[in-house]
Amino acid sequence: MSDALPRMLVAPPWERDARAYREATKDAEKEVTLVPGLEPPADRSLVWAEGEREEWLKLCDRPSYLADKEKAILESEGWAGLVQAYKDGTVTYTPNQTYMFKRGPEELVRPLLADWSTSPRGGWGPKGDDLKALLARFGLDVRHIVFPHAKVDRARGAWALLPLLDLETAVLMAHWLSQGSGRRIAVEWLGGHGADAVPFLVPGALGKARVPREKARAALACIASRHGVPAVVDAARRYGDRAAAAVERLLADDGSQAAPEPPAKPVRPPKVTWLNRDELPEVRLRDGRALPPEAIENLIGALTFSSLPWNGDLGTHPELGDVLDRCDRASLSAFGRAIFECWIAERTPSRSGWVLDQLCLLADDDAVRRLGALLLKWPGSGTDKHAVQVLRAIGTDTALTWLHRVSQRASAPGRRQAAENCLAMVARARGLSADELADRLVPDFGLDAAGTLVLDYGPRRFTVGFDERLEPFAIDEAGKHRKTLPKPGAKDDAELAPAAYARFAALKKDVRGVAADQIRRLERAMVTGRRWSADEFERYFVGHPLLLHIARRLVWTTDDTAFRIAEDRTFADVDDAPVRLPGEARIRVPHPLELGDANTAWAELLADYEIVQPFPQLGRHVDALTGAERRTGRLERFEGGTVPVGAVLGLHRRGWERGPVEDGGVYHSIVRRFPGDAPDLVVELAPGVAVTAVDALPEQTFREVRFAEPPGETLDAVTASEVLADLSGLE
Known part of the structure; x- marks a missing residue:
């Protein structure tokens, strides 16, 4: 039996000859070139790409969190009052401090930077764009904040390290280069700084410690692959000709491979004790x-x-x-x-x-x-x-x-x-x-053009499919309609029948899930105004065995003609007259606001045909911002209302985001962001939502509902109607 098995399953590599490994290690050690004792530079600098600092400075003006208490201080006493409150120990929540350093007058806040301290652990410190903004504004004066937070919160903060050039950052990038989750930023940093980063890496690459040496050599090879071996060797020459020659040797093979290193100790698989x-x-x-x-x-x-x-x-x-x-x-x-x-x-x-x-x-x-x-x-x-x-x-x-x-x-x-x-x-x-x-990605589940599938029980066969509401049906060979397939009987094939029965059960479940997904997707397409070409519309809706059933229950429109899909897959207008789609047509699901006066006529037509829409389109609730609301940005009509916390959580599925989590693990606001120039809509909550125990505070009151700034005409009528419907539906 062992002769027929792959080698790994008979003699796994982690069990192979340890003596050969030791001999290989001894041979490889002879090839390693070391120049120990080199001292890396202690310099620290910022190197900006063209336009980078200017872009990051703009992040200082991006709307960010400031708690009500601090807002009141700022409105009543100005920046001097807020800075004094910080000095007095009143402004303790890190997002409030970050806001002050990002937005406050530089002559007031820069002197405070040296003593500013925030823990990078626990997720309370500056993040992502805040780190970029701070670095662009204050430079190396804020490095003691930026570096540790970016290092700990790599996913959101690592890109803030790109301009930094110093030993600590170089060593970190050499380490990240060997890790999948940090490799991208490391390659960007090493390639961006190029030869300027080499002096920080050479001492480690030629030092005695094997692991730092391997990482530093890989980092030098990465730089050489972008800028060439000569550039790396010239930068290493500051340590002398011997060091430069050693670097040149380890970057043999045109910089893509380092010189031979002692082989790594064979890694054994972990013991998997939990697996029975x-x-x-x-x-x-x-x-x-x-x-x-x-x-x-x-x-x-x-x-x-x-x-x-x-x-x-x-x-x-x-x-x-x-x-x-x-x-x-x-x-x-x-x-x-x-x-x-x-x-x-x-x-x-x-x-x-x-x-x-x-x-x-x-x-x-x-x-x-x-x-x-x-x-x-x-x-x-x-x-x-x-x-x-x-x-x-x-x-x-x-x-x-x-x-x-x-x-x-x-x-x-x-x-x-x-x-x-x-x-x-x-x-x-x-x-x-x-x-x-x-x-x-919408599957057809093997259904034919008519939306059906033949399942074989052996002595009998059934045609299965789905009706206009995507309810399953089955038709036997005598033409009798059933809601489901019969269980396999004694006369049915022992293999074919159970497999066919199981396939139909799985098909029903899969279609239910896909139908729900596609209905949500089409409703979102209506709200966002997404368009399809005539060819795409024919391919993905009219010609799809499942989506056709959903598409037939909606009203569609080109730029000038509203239509529906008839039973024979042709198109008809509100008077049931044939509609021909030109090849250049762009087709969408219109919002009732876009149908205008025709909305009622379409609703009557679909009612005559007993067509039930998959989601509210023609009967959708519509609303509009008043002139005062567009001028002031306040939606006072919703303020003071109390809703269950579950209703607030439900808004997250409609595109709303929670505000910053404050002390005690509670957030006191939800935010709706919009594309383009439209300002964010913020709902202030009381007493707030507990992140880890949402039922602890079961009722939420809308203390204030306001746009970050007056929206004017930046928010289109459809988007305004939808967000107002979100809030109206909670009352």
């Missing part, structure tokens, strides 16, 4: 033979090396590919899913992210559905965003469909945003917008 091997299904070779227990253990060990960095390129053990090629795909998929289910049952043990990453290799559509369904209401934070990345890396139509569903329906706003970002990355890679990608 007895619960795992067998894995078979392509010839049908099952792997023995010791081979299974080695396969698990190989899977633990799976890792998914930020760029989506899955890292695996180099010998794992041969194993996967020689094993039966279906048994591998069942094995990978069983590991995943065990991991979930054990409450996602720490240091086991490989369980998600191995799904990139082994997951079938059933595992993708399971992962996607979990992501809608993931039990914890942290791992969920990793799982979103896994769906993107799997990349099948099923995986991307679930990724889109997560972006629209996940319970956590951060998870929805992570899914949106992943979809945007996939869309860009395909040369599409996120909406265009979503058009292409």
Whole structure:
């Protein structure tokens, strides 16, 4: 049996000859060129790209958080009063302090910087754009704030380090270069500073400590790949000819590879104690033979090396590919899913992210559905965003469909945003917008042009499909209509019938989910005014076996003609006269405000045909900002109203965001941001929403509802109507 197994499963690399490793280590050490004792420069500077500082300075003027108490001080006593309150210890909440340093007069706030101290732990300090704004305004005077916060909060703050040039930043970038999540910023920093960064890296690259040496050498190689080996060698010459020659040698092979280093100590897979091997299904070779227990253990060990960095390129053990090629795909998929289910049952043990990453290799559509369904209401934070990345890396139509569903329906706003970002990355890679990608992801589930599918029980067959409301039906060979398929009987084929019955059950469930997603997508398209070309409309709606049913229940319009899709897939206007779409037509779902007086006639026509719309279009609530509201920015009509906290949370699914979380883990505002020049709409809440215990404060009062500044005509009528409907629906 062992002769038929891949080498990794019989003699895994982490168990191979240790003596050979020691001998290789001794030989490699002889090749290492060291110049110990070099002292790196202590200089610190800021190096700005063209126009970069000016762009970052604009971030100082971006609206940001200031609590009511501090607002009152600023309005009554001016900046001098707020600065004095800070000196007196009254202004203690970090976002308030950040606001003061970003916006306050420089002559008042710059002298306070040296003593300003905020902890980078816990998420309370300046973040992302705030760090950029502070660095652009105050330069190195605020480095003691920017560097530690950017280092700790890498996802949001790392880009603020780009202009910094000093030893600490260079060492950090060399470290990040070896890590998937930090590699992108490290490459940008090293490539941007080029030869100027070399003096900070050479002492480590030629020093005795192996790990810092490897990282520094990789960083020098990265710079050489962008700027050339001669530029790196010339910059290293400040340490003398011997150091320059050593750098030139380690950058042999045109800078793409460093000189030989001692081989790294073989890494053994971690012990996976939480995984019950007895619960795992067998894995078979392509010839049908099952792997023995010791081979299974080695396969698990190989899977633990799976890792998914930020760029989506899955890292695996180099010998794992041969194993996967020689094993039966279906048994591998069942094995990978069983590991995943065990991991979930054990409450996602720490240091086991490989369980998600191995799904990139082994997951079938059933595992993708399971992962996607979990992501809608993931039990914890942290791992969920990793799982979103896994769906993107799997990349099948099923995986991307679930990724889109997560972006629209996940319970956590951060998870929805992570899914949106992943979809945007996939869309860009395909040369599409996120909406265009979503058009292409709607599955047809194997249905024919008529929207039906034949399922075989052996001695009998059934035609299944969905009606105009996407309710399932089945028709037997005698033409009898059924709401569902009968259970397999004794005379049916023992394999075909159960498989057909199970497929119909899965089909009903999948169609329900897809229908809900597409209805939400079309409603959003109506609000945003998204348009399709005539060809796209024919392909993705009229010609789609499922979306046609939804599209037929809506009114559509070109720039000058409103129409519906008739039963025979032709188009008709409100008088039932035929409509021909020109090839250059741009088609959209009109908002009732855009239909104007024709809205009533369309509503009567659809009622005559007993057509029930999938979401409120013709009967939609419409509203408008008053002239005073557009001039002042205050929506006093909603102020003082009290609503359940669940209603406030529901707004997050309609595009609203929570305000900053303050002391006690409570946020006191929700914000609706708009595209273009329209200002944000802010609703101040009392007593506020507790992040970790939303039921603790069950009633919320709208203390104040206002735009960040008067909107004037910057907010279009449709968007204004929709946001007013959001708030009206809560009362």
